[in-house]
Amino acid sequence: MINLAVDAVVFGYTSEDGLSVLLIQRKIPPFEGEWALPGGLVKENESLDEAVMRELKEETGVSINYLEQLYTFGEPKRDPRNRVVSVAYYGLVRPDVFHLLADTDALEAAWFNLDELPKLAFDHQNILNLARVRLKGKITYEPIGFELLDKKFPFSELEKLYQTVLDKPIDRRNFKKKIMSYDFLEETTEKQILKGAGRPGNLFKFNEKKYLDLKKKGINIDL
Amino acid sequence: MINLAVDAVVFGYTSEDGLSVLLIQRKIPPFEGEWALPGGLVKENESLDEAVMRELKEETGVSINYLEQLYTFGEPKRDPRNRVVSVAYYGLVRPDVFHLLADTDALEAAWFNLDELPKLAFDHQNILNLARVRLKGKITYEPIGFELLDKKFPFSELEKLYQTVLDKPIDRRNFKKKIMSYDFLEETTEKQILKGAGRPGNLFKFNEKKYLDLKKKGINIDL
DNA sequence: CCAAAAGTGTTGGTAGTACACCCATGA
DNA sequence: TCATGGGTGTACTACCAACACTTTTGG
Secondary structure (H helix, E strand, O other), X not given: OOEEEEEEEEEEEEOXXXXXXXXXXXXXXXXXXXXXOOEEEOOOOOOHHHHHHHHHHHHHOOOXXXXXXXXXXXXXXXXXXXXXXXXEEEEEEOHHHOOOOOOOOEEEEEEEEOOOOOOEOOOHHHHHHHHHHHHHHHOOOOOOOOOOOOOOEEHHHHHXXXXXXXXXXXXXXXXXXXXXXHOOEEEEXXXXXXXXXXXXXXXXXEOHHHHHHHHHHXXXXXX | OOEEEEEEEEEEEEOOOEEEEEEEEEOOXXXXXXXXXXXXXXXXXXXXHXXXXXXXXXXXOOOOOOOEEEEEEOOOOOOOOOXXXXXXXXXXXXXXHOOOOOOOOEEEEEEEEOOOOOOEXXXXXXXXXXXXXXXXXXXXXXXXXXXXXXXXXXHHHHHHHHHHHHOOOXXXXXXXXXXXXXXXXXXXXXXXXXXXXXXXXXXXEEOHHHHHHHHHHOOOOOO
């Protein structure tokens, strides 16, 4: 008898704190009290996509519908008790729009900065690592930002987002040239309201139609 | 109770017949007598990779160990009887090195040219379509050919392989320039033995070390 | 006036694309 | 001698990478 589960790697991005990941503290054995990816067993009559959204909602209160399938992990001993095969999903959201609410099998749900992670239960560190790689890959051929930034934002916010996810510095001028050539950003006349010193930047917004078009067609941001 | 299965999309390539796919004719319901991808239920104590190799061997006699995970299909109604979630794998081989031998749940095993496919059981046509897309993608960032061509082969064979998998014409000169720049091919002094008219080409061989290096590092054949 | 962040162009190199004619062979 | 397939080079373009100084603001 093989049990089928789903796990969700939900990355959060804010310009202040960079990348984080949503974890839960397990209420039940195995690994009781330890931190793990949200997830759980698939029910008889739901699809995998439905299962992962449901578990995420149940355990963390986070409700999103654009997770992507990452990989299926099926080593016989990955769960110390029973055989559990897990279909992992991943996604990237802005944490501040959710109110976390641990429930069902979770004692607590919290965002952890990627460089301050606790030890994770099961093989969840592997899953997270793979998700990290895939996320990096993904943003080089698909635009991101629309769901992660404010309606209007200074250009530097988009730049910071790419630098954070790719985890390397980017030349400001070349990046702007490239992004602008895809023509999915519109410059507004408004200016950034500053917190601290520095010249305030113009605010930009996404042209939603062109942005979604390019999500389908694909772009190429090799940096 | 959810059953867990694996399915294999094994593509075959020959320069004469192009791309084909390995199918089996089902011996048991559902879809008895129809053609389907080789695959079957995962056993309690084997990994997913082991399961897919085993099923492939059992049903078709084909023994390979370099399939890659493709995607996991889990719609509740994809199997008309029970709930079956299937982890699909894919790979590309040369058909002529295998002796097909249908066994266990298969009445017959056979290679089908991609444009002469029978109607497939379950959602296997979807799985195949996705595998086709992924295969195309894959050869643009990983060299192929070593396992598919003879030890020594005329350059046109490699060209034909790429044209077949990508399903579009390629400029011979540009392709050669690009491939040669990666430096994993060595030109020999031998010449092709002809079948029919035409100027015989020089034979090439892979530099296995450099080839495997590039498999890891990745290349970029955007054509 | 100093520190912080935004804005802005040019140049050189590299890689990609388009393109056509001659050569060696078998029939 | 014709048909078949192999072999080869150039020129144009587009993209990418590297790079530094000026402007606006807050403190």
